[in-house]
Amino acid sequence: MRTLGLTICALILASCAPSAPSSASNTTAPPPAGQATVPTQQANAALAARLPLGNPSDQTDAERGRLAFIDAPAILSADGNVVWAIPQFEFLNGDAPDTVNPSLWRQSQLAAHHGLFEVSDGIYQVRGYDLAVMSVIEGDTGWIIVDPLTTTETAAAALKLVNDTLGTRPVTGILYTHSHADHFGGARGIISEEDITARSVPILAPIGFSTSAVSENLIAGNHMSRRSTLMFGNTLPRSATAHIGSGLGPGLPNGTVSLILPTEEISGRGTIRVIDGVTFEFIDAAGTEAPAEFMFYLPEKRALCTAEVATATFHNILTPRGAKVRDALGWSRAIDHVLAEYGDKSDVVFASHHWPTWGAENVQTFLSDQRDIYRYVHDQTLRHANSGATMFEAAEAIEEPAFQTEAFNTRGYYGTLNHNSKAVYQHYFGWWGGVPADYNKLPHEVSAARYVAAMGGPEAVIDLGAKAFAEGDYRWAAEVFNHVVFAAPDNKTAKDWLAATYEQIGFQAESGAWRSYYLTGAAELRRGVPDVGNPGLGNKDFLRAVPSLDLFDAMAARFDPAKMTHEPFVVNFTFTDTGETLSLHLNKAVIVPREGTVSDAAASVTTTRALFDQVILGETSVQTELVRGNFTIGGDIGAVSAVFQSLDRAEFWFPVVTP
Ligand SMILES: [Zn+2]
Numbered sequence: 001m002r003t004l005g006l007t008i009c010a011l012i013l014a015s016c017a018p019s020a021p022s023s024a025s026n027t028t029a030p031p032p033a034g035q036a037t038v039p040t041q042q043a044n045a046a047l048a049a050r051l052p053l054g055n056p057s058d059q060t061d062a063e064r065g066r067l068a069f070i071d072a073p074a075i076l077s078a079d080g081n082v083v084w085a086i087p088q089f090e091f092l093n094g095d096a097p098d099t100v101n102p103s104l105w106r107q108s109q110l111a112a113h114h115g116l117f118e119v120s121d122g123i124y125q126v127r128g129y130d131l132a133v134m135s136v137i138e139g140d141t142g143w144i145i146v147d148p149l150t151t152t153e154t155a156a157a158a159l160k161l162v163n164d165t166l167g168t169r170p171v172t173g174i175l176y177t178h179s180h181a182d183h184f185g186g187a188r189g190i191i192s193e194e195d196i197t198a199r200s201v202p203i204l205a206p207i208g209f210s211t212s213a214v215s216e217n218l219i220a221g222n223h224m225s226r227r228s229t230l231m232f233g234n235t236l237p238r239s240a241t242a243h244i245g246s247g248l249g250p251g252l253p254n255g256t257v258s259l260i261l262p263t264e265e266i267s268g269r270g271t272i273r274v275i276d277g278v279t280f281e282f283i284d285a286a287g288t289e290a291p292a293e294f295m296f297y298l299p300e301k302r303a304l305c306t307a308e309v310a311t312a313t314f315h316n317i318l319t320p321r322g323a324k325v326r327d328a329l330g331w332s333r334a335i336d337h338v339l340a341e342y343g344d345k346s347d348v349v350f351a352s353h354h355w356p357t358w359g360a361e362n363v364q365t366f367l368s369d370q371r372d373i374y375r376y377v378h379d380q381t382l383r384h385a386n387s388g389a390t391m392f393e394a395a396e397a398i399e400e401p402a403f404q405t406e407a408f409n410t411r412g413y414y415g416t417l418n419h420n421s422k423a424v425y426q427h428y429f430g431w432w433g434g435v436p437a438d439y440n441k442l443p444h445e446v447s448a449a450r451y452v453a454a455m456g457g458p459e460a461v462i463d464l465g466a467k468a469f470a471e472g473d474y475r476w477a478a479e480v481f482n483h484v485v486f487a488a489p490d491n492k493t494a495k496d497w498l499a500a501t502y503e504q505i506g507f508q509a510e511s512g513a514w515r516s517y518y519l520t521g522a523a524e525l526r527r528g529v530p531d532v533g534n535p536g537l538g539n540k541d542f543l544r545a546v547p548s549l550d551l552f553d554a555m556a557a558r559f560d561p562a563k564m565t566h567e568p569f570v571v572n573f574t575f576t577d578t579g580e581t582l583s584l585h586l587n588k589a590v591i592v593p594r595e596g597t598v599s600d601a602a603a604s605v606t607t608t609r610a611l612f613d614q615v616i617l618g619e620t621s622v623q624t625e626l627v628r629g630n631f632t633i634g635g636d637i638g639a640v641s642a643v644f645q646s647l648d649r650a651e652f653w654f655p656v657v658t659p
Contacts, residue, residue: 029493030469030500033526034241036098039472040504047510048102051405058312058408062110062355068165069115075129075157075253083153083255084129087114088238089245097240101510107313107413108245108512111354116161119356120348123303124166126158131249132182132352134158135305137298139276142172146305147183147352148190151255155186173275176205177307177352178293179212181257188258196260202275205262206284208292213259214545216291219554220322222650227321230656233516235523235530242519247313247413247512249353259541266294269337283338285309288331297342304346304363310335310370312354312408316415317377318423320513325427328420332374339367366409373410376401377417381424390433391425416511445659448486458484462494469501477501485525489658498657499525521657529653543613548580551616552593555647561589563646569602569639575609584643603635
């Protein structure tokens with residue numbers, strides 16, 4: 001038990017110099033930021049001793065066939081902003097510092113190799129300028145681009161590097177392997193819609209692409225995007241004490257995301273298309289890593305592209321940014337299918353992230369290891385769950401399988417056994433583990449205050465957490481400090497301790513996503529939520545592709561019933577450019593969108609869908625467009641105003657690590 005004098009001293013110290021090391025007590029303040037504790041040093045050293053990190057095969061593959069690189073300090077946007085600094089990961093040299101998990105350090109070194117690489121005859125990749133990889137296949141007359149990166153700026157720079165190095169050729173085909181933006185967002189950087197029409201350039205994507213690309217992130221987009229900033233470490237510096245890579249790729253570029261919809265969506269397994277003289281055999285993999293995804297085989301080149309289904313990491317069954325949970329068993333089966341069908345016909349396998357694997361035997365080993373890790377987490381979670389384990393117990397019980405020691409591509413650089421096991425549990429059983437006390441728990445802010453009171457008050461709880469911290473028991477320390485932070489978010493001492501704890505967890509994490517999430521969490525506890533203004537509310541390209549009914553559903557999810565004082569009513573909408581009619585049915589507590597109009601509506605709005613999108617994006621308002629005559633409203637104008645005034649506009653930078 002501490003004395004009152006020490007408590008006051010601690011409070012004063014905490015308020016004056018929260019990060020300063022203290023000789024008085026563990027509890028006065030945590031150790032300085034940016035330093036690995038002894039337990040963290042020991043954990044990282046133990047992993048380095050256990051894994052064959054010096055095995056050079058991945059290093060050889062990651063550097064193989066490099067033809068050129070971008071010899072400029074940065075890829076810039078049209079207005080001169082840095083979209084991608086080159087090189088931003090130069091510090092990743094030599095052995096891992098003690099502030100980085102040595103296995104993640106190795107993975108980040110491999111992912112940081114940048115340039116244009118020859119994969120095999122007529123197949124190239126641009127790597128290291130984006131989260132994803134752009135593959136380029138030589139057709140009879142031009143380039144077939146596979147996955148034009150996340151932003152128009154990085155995609156344009158990648159294509160320029162290809163043309164400058166190999167000779168300028170037109171883009172004669174584009175493939176989007178799946179519906180995630182890091183694989184299609186740069187399309188406008190390599191081609192225009194006019195060009196596509198004028199030259200009949202095919203854009204092929206997997207079945208369901210258009211719906212998934214625009215809808216997956218629409219209704220839940222604000223929450224997902226905010227959590228993405230933690231997961232990808234967007235607000236962290238690049239350094240050995242901060243962001244060093246995501247595990248999936250170096251990082252996200254800060255540029256313009258576009259969307260050009262495909263000209264054809266491909267379904268089935270073994271579907272053949274010939275693009276610019278090159279034969280593609282497509283293998284549908286919907287519901288694995290993305291809701292819409294395909295892999296493909298190039299028979300003339302004996303090359304297999306596994307898109308993002310099989311890459312040089314264990315991927316996420318449920319990404320930390322949040323998404324609908326994925327199917328680990330279906331994922332494993334899809335990889336087994338390509339192993340069985342194409343494994344002995346492939347001299348190289350390349351993907352939409354990371355470097356290729358060469359040699360028939362290596363290809364088959366890679367595919368079987370990838371298949372096995374998804375099946376392992378699936379089967380073992382169910383084995384434990386069927387024996388009565390809850391979600392957390394199953395995740396705790398699953399041990400690292402022996403093959404992960406050698407097969408680096410199966411290690412948890414992005415997804416982890418821990419959170420993927422929880423995802424498998426959720427896929428089958430939902431979030432609840434079946435214990436009644438957990439079914440209707442108090443909100444954490446409420447229970448945290450009661451825990452802190454029951455444990456003797458904030459000082460005593462911080463003491464307990466500091467003791468756990470000193471012992472290197474960071475999971476427990478995080479839980480203890482988090483109670484104080486959620487009970488009293490202004491308690492700076494508790495926040496500094498929790499930040500220090502998150503930092504050590506981040507320094508030990510093998511997953512780049514975990515590292516960035518914990519380290520961003522630490523930064524937000526120390527400095528608060530970034531004050532950088534709200535990012536754009538959306539993107540015209542994306543919104544234009546959203547079906548009107550889905551757009552209205554997204555509006556309905558912003559409806560705050562407390563702001564609606566009117567009795568139930570209906571507003572009709574007619575979009576003159578798309579020829580659509582819809583209606584919004586304002587009820588007591590919900591908005592129900594429907595196709596078609598009703599005869600007894602309180603008001604009828606006539607405009608274009610394009611202008612309506614601008615209102616949704618906040619670029620203009622109903623009032624402004626009414627004055628301009630671009631919105632026509634029949635009936636009760638007040639009813640239309642009431643609809644728009646009842647919609648929440650969510651803050652992007654909502655607190656995550658504090659209540
Ligand atoms: Zn990706």
